[in-house]
Amino acid sequence: MVAVPTETVYGLAARADSAEAVLKIFRAKGRPANDPLIVHIADIGELDGVASEVPPGAKALAEAFWPGPLTLVLPKRPRIPPETTSGLETVAVRMPSHPVARAVIRAAGLPLAAPSANPFGRTSPTRSAHLDPGMMAQVDGYVEGGDCSVGVESTIVGFFGGRPVLLRPGGLALEEIEAVVGPVELPRKESAKIVAPGQMPSHYAPLTPMRLATDEFEDGPDVARLVFGRSVSGPCAGWRDLSPAGDPAEAARNLYRMMRELDALGARLIVADVLPDAGLGRAVNDRLRRASAR
């Protein structure tokens, strides 16, 4: 079990075909057993060894966007044990673009399960220096890969009756996906628990309480600000601009590092701007919303 860089965030990787190995991941992260892992492959040819069925839409997406920050949920092969998928008959698969991630998968010679390398519910690491020491004490090591170029987790698309459903916004924009497969369904609230288990309302959280700028909050000099495309004047505990140019992809890249930097200020509250709900803004807003969920 080693921490490895990917273009999204650092992952905690172990062989996906071994119940014993994936249970080590759940233990090191303190991750609940009902939150399934993503299986990582190094080559598109390995997809058939993990998924038993690949609908045409999924194939088109894999061909268009792999390697990259897109995860597909498909029916699983028996080779993938129930521990990896939390007992589901489907498996989440992704081919990362980070050359180091793919080199590690190739060296292992089999698919690797790799959730984000952070204690469950906390902020994901986008550089090796952000790996949690307590978690790393239970891990065999890490591979250095520099800063993550995307900075938020992958976009997850499931296929139900052949039709694409967005299970989690992420590092690949919904607009790009729809350009290939047409309209993608957003899961309805009632069915969300079944099709997207592990999508916890509270997640990615810093230790300092966080609120959205659109929430009600008590302002003051002890409040830190995470803003988008603007500066902050007036007294505050400190602030970071996710993207001075107002670019949501840059905001995604900076998000977790800046959340950590603001968390270290000892502020009473971190208040975050909400981005326009388009492109990678959707993924950034999703993470901000969950990081500020009480």
Ligand code: AMP
């Ligand atoms: P991460 O924690 O970033 O590795 O992402 C894993 C997430 O992928 C889980 O929390 C689930 O929401 C989702 N996921 C993994 N496997 C499945 C599956 N078989 N069906 C639906 N969602 C899944």
Ligand code: MG
């Ligand atoms: Mg995670």
